[in-house]
Amino acid sequence: MDGIFWTRTEKKQWMIGLFCGCATLYSCRTVMPLVAVPMAKEMGWDKTESGSVLSAFFWGYTMTQFLGGYLSDRVGGDVVLPIAACCWSLVTFWTPQLTYLFEDKYLTLRLIIFSRVLLGVFQGFHYPGFSSLISRKIPEHERSLTYSIVCSGSHLGTLFCGSIGSLILESYGWQIVFYFLGLIGLIWMLCMRYLLIDRHRQKYLPVILSEKKPPPKETSTPWTSLFFKSAFWSLIIGHFCENNAFFILLSWLPTYFHENFPDAKGWVFNVVPWVVTIPSSIFGGWLADLMITKGWSVTFVRKFMNTITMLGTAFFLVVISYTTSYEGALVCMALAVACCGFHNSGILVNPQDIAPKHAGSVFGIMNMAGAIPGFIGVYMAGHILEVTKSWSAVFNQTAAVSVFGWIVYTIFGTGKQII
Numbered sequence: 001m002d003g004i005f006w007t008r009t010e011k012k013q014w015m016i017g018l019f020c021g022c023a024t025l026y027s028c029r030t031v032m033p034l035v036a037v038p039m040a041k042e043m044g045w046d047k048t049e050s051g052s053v054l055s056a057f058f059w060g061y062t063m064t065q066f067l068g069g070y071l072s073d074r075v076g077g078d079v080v081l082p083i084a085a086c087c088w089s090l091v092t093f094w095t096p097q098l099t100y101l102f103e104d105k106y107l108t109l110r111l112i113i114f115s116r117v118l119l120g121v122f123q124g125f126h127y128p129g130f131s132s133l134i135s136r137k138i139p140e141h142e143r144s145l146t147y148s149i150v151c152s153g154s155h156l157g158t159l160f161c162g163s164i165g166s167l168i169l170e171s172y173g174w175q176i177v178f179y180f181l182g183l184i185g186l187i188w189m190l191c192m193r194y195l196l197i198d199r200h201r202q203k204y205l206p207v208i209l210s211e212k213k214p215p216p217k218e219t220s221t222p223w224t225s226l227f228f229k230s231a232f233w234s235l236i237i238g239h240f241c242e243n244n245a246f247f248i249l250l251s252w253l254p255t256y257f258h259e260n261f262p263d264a265k266g267w268v269f270n271v272v273p274w275v276v277t278i279p280s281s282i283f284g285g286w287l288a289d290l291m292i293t294k295g296w297s298v299t300f301v302r303k304f305m306n307t308i309t310m311l312g313t314a315f316f317l318v319v320i321s322y323t324t325s326y327e328g329a330l331v332c333m334a335l336a337v338a339c340c341g342f343h344n345s346g347i348l349v350n351p352q353d354i355a356p357k358h359a360g361s362v363f364g365i366m367n368m369a370g371a372i373p374g375f376i377g378v379y380m381a382g383h384i385l386e387v388t389k390s391w392s393a394v395f396n397q398t399a400a401v402s403v404f405g406w407i408v409y410t411i412f413g414t415g416k417q418i419i
Helices: 010-030 031-043 047-061 066-073 077-098 105-122 126-135 140-172 172-210 224-228 230-260 274-295 298-321 328-344 347-354 356-388 391-412
Strands: none
Touching: 010 031, 010 066, 010 077, 010 105, 010 126, 010 140, 010 172, 031 047, 031 105, 031 140, 031 172, 031 230, 047 066, 047 105, 047 230, 047 274, 047 356, 066 077, 066 140, 066 356, 077 105, 077 126, 077 172, 126 140, 126 347, 126 356, 140 172, 140 274, 140 328, 140 347, 230 298, 230 328, 230 347, 230 391, 274 298, 274 328, 298 328, 298 347, 298 391, 328 347, 356 391
């Protein structure tokens, strides 16, 4: 069904479905950071062990980025997404049971780490899957807003997990949070599979068969040519540096507030940063599409959005290092995360600009590199905290990495097709 763009109604239906998918995906992904403190207390983990559990997800997440993009470009994101969703939902649901299998603390720790790796393996198919889908079904001048709306679901998912998950955690314990979110994931998968994907196939498959066109010739991704393009490497480095900041905030934000402001309500600091990020992400997509429509070059728009993302995040991370009040820390953290929302209309959508026919595969490579800070950055943040007891050290080095990524992408990035 390549070459057939979605109608306006279909685009809305798919945006809603994929938006809910990103929300569900991130709800299951962020449940561990949410329950890390009570779970570590019950299991007897120190900061380094907690960091290992939190970062283990990204070991698996890195493994399947390219495979997810390759399969989505070949068989379709609508095939890949529900299969992967079924798997990561079941992993989420069964995680608490692993803590009851053995009495040995270290064996249990290894099992939890393995479950986090497995969760990352299956969730690694999601973003390359819908990136490939959008690149084939949405025209260029509408992609930024569509992509930003879909990706903003990740912030809603974090918000949902932080709010509803916190209430469940306080009332029923950390185990129930896993069960609840795992079931939500399975419900989304079934709705997508039978209410949206099946109806879409039933509509277009007879049309394609009646036209009797030969299948389009599959063209392999010209990796050799791509690897010698500076724009491709600037994309990877920029995404790596932004994800370093985002994943550290995502994984350690609850712990930061628990330690520095122990009397603060968990549902407040787990909710506020993600509330402001949803409109910032959607506004960024709207602004990017508007600028392109008004005649600004795609290259300028992508770099402009990346400037807001990188420099904005770095600025507020430095400021929070000098903040002592709870209100000031909450505002700075919220604004830092909100700046991350503009990434959805900058670098994150850039693979569709530079390689529209191979967007899934290129996105997979980019996101594979972007997942590395998830285990290195998150783990190192825990190690730095264990050694220095200083949150300022973590925030300042994270800000420095963000500035480096901004410099590289600003110099070498492009919005033009290169392959």
